[in-house]
Amino acid sequence: MARTRTEQIRGILRLSPAALEALAGYGLVVLGAGLWGALGLFYHVVIGRYGLTPLEAVFWRALLAAMFLGGWLAWRQPAALRIHPRHIGFFLLFGLVGVAATYSIYAYAIRMVGMGVAAVLQYTAPAWVVLFSVVVWRESLGRERLAALALALAGTTLVGRAYDLDAARLNLPGAMAALGSGITYAAYVLFIKSATQRGYGARTVLLYALATGTLFLLPLQSLRSLALIRAAPGLLPWLVALGLVTLAAGVAFNAGLKRVSASNASIVATIEPVTAMLLGWAVLGESLEGLQLLGACCVLGAVAVLQRRRARHEGQSTSSSTST
Numbered sequence: 001m002a003r004t005r006t007e008q009i010r011g012i013l014r015l016s017p018a019a020l021e022a023l024a025g026y027g028l029v030v031l032g033a034g035l036w037g038a039l040g041l042f043y044h045v046v047i048g049r050y051g052l053t054p055l056e057a058v059f060w061r062a063l064l065a066a067m068f069l070g071g072w073l074a075w076r077q078p079a080a081l082r083i084h085p086r087h088i089g090f091f092l093l094f095g096l097v098g099v100a101a102t103y104s105i106y107a108y109a110i111r112m113v114g115m116g117v118a119a120v121l122q123y124t125a126p127a128w129v130v131l132f133s134v135v136v137w138r139e140s141l142g143r144e145r146l147a148a149l150a151l152a153l154a155g156t157t158l159v160g161r162a163y164d165l166d167a168a169r170l171n172l173p174g175a176m177a178a179l180g181s182g183i184t185y186a187a188y189v190l191f192i193k194s195a196t197q198r199g200y201g202a203r204t205v206l207l208y209a210l211a212t213g214t215l216f217l218l219p220l221q222s223l224r225s226l227a228l229i230r231a232a233p234g235l236l237p238w239l240v241a242l243g244l245v246t247l248a249a250g251v252a253f254n255a256g257l258k259r260v261s262a263s264n265a266s267i268v269a270t271i272e273p274v275t276a277m278l279l280g281w282a283v284l285g286e287s288l289e290g291l292q293l294l295g296a297c298c299v300l301g302a303v304a305v306l307q308r309r310r311a312r313h314e315g316q317s318t319s320s321s322t323s324t
Contacts, residue, residue: 025259026307029268032253035245037275041283042242050235054107056225057242059217062099064243065250066210073203080204087198094195095212098188103213104220106181112174119273120160121178126152128186129266139261144305151302152270158295159273186266192254193262202254210250264306270299 039061046052052060073080083091109118126149133139157163188209195205229235257265274296280286 021259025256025265026268026303028252028256029260029265030256030271030303032249032251032256033269033272034275035249035252036269037272038279039242039245039249040276041279042238042245044284045238046235046242050228050232050238052225052228052235054110055104055217055220058103058107059214059221060225060239061242061246062103062210062214062217064239065246066207066214068243069203069207069247069251070211073207077203080201081207083200083204083208090191090195090198091208092212094188094191094209095214096216097184098191099209099213100216102181102184102188104217105177105184109174109178109181113178118160118174118178118181119276120157120162121175122182122185123156123160123270123273124153124179124182125186125189126263126266126270128183129189130263132186132190133261133263137262139263144308145263145267148264148267148302148305151298151305152267155295155298155300155302156270156273158291158298159277160295161289161292163291189257189262189266189269192257196254196258202251202258205254206247206250210246267306268303270302274299 043054043057046057046060047054070081106118106122109121112118113121130139130141130145130149134141191209192205196202229239253265253269260268277286277288277292277296281288
């Protein structure tokens with residue numbers, strides 16, 4: 001009997017099922033974070049070229065992604081549209097905090113303190129996720145996870161050029177907003193993990209997060225963006241692309257969270273600002289400093305530390321099973 005593709009990959013890499021599952025999880029998290037990092041290119045066009053405000057852009061991003069995913073599920077997986085009535089409140093809170101609050105607070109923070117500092121403070125999220133996971137879910141902390149967390153935070157600080165105080169518009173309300181977006185982003189990760197533990201698939205979780213988030217973002221909108229879309233037909237394809245990339249990123253990240261811990265996933269996801277930095281340099285001609293490259297290496301180092309930790313634990317498990 002022919003072996004399945006998964007068995008063939010396991011044979012080539014000589015990985016146990018658990019190790020292969022974890023490797024796939026990290027790969028999906030990296031893919032999702034990388035796609036999120038690419039969103040800056042689309043924002044550059046819809047905000048910089050066509051004149052949408054950040055809040056208008058994130059509203060259309062969430063709305064179109066929810067519409068595409070909802071339509072696809074209704075066509076191909078209608079069972080995935082069903083949620084238990086007792087979880088309606090959970091998903092409403094998820095959309096309010098994890099999507100509407102994160103998107104809107106981050107947009108405000110960018111206007112107040114600039115993109116670099118806002119990104120750095122938002123990426124304090126892994127620290128909040130690790131703290132919650134250790135205290136509530138009783139995950140082990142360990143030296144390696146602490147080292148990975150430190151590398152990730154240091155890396156995002158350098159990538160975001162938080163050291164360049166002349167370029168940062170520092171003020172207390174903006175800094176507090178950026179830090180708040182880090183807390184709500186951490187809540188987003190934890191909500192996803194909690195939803196998957198309730199038995200929901202990655203697509204179902206993403207659909208209801210986007211749909212309820214859009215609902216809460218709606219009161220913050222005006223008819224201005226509709227007028228812009230009518231006046232500039234070229235804007236709509238960019239918004240569609242923004243929604244599709246958001247959808248692909250969310251599905252990949254949510255699927256990865258089914259396979260790895262929330263704290264590890266949040267640390268690995270710090271590859272997002274690295275991707276944004278590299279794409280900004282390669283596509284938009286933005287400057288790239290040596291300290292930013294060092295920050296990128298720190299983030300990649302954090303991912304490598306977590307992979308080493310996983311491999312060591314896998315080896316210990318294999319040794320234990322062999323000895324018994």
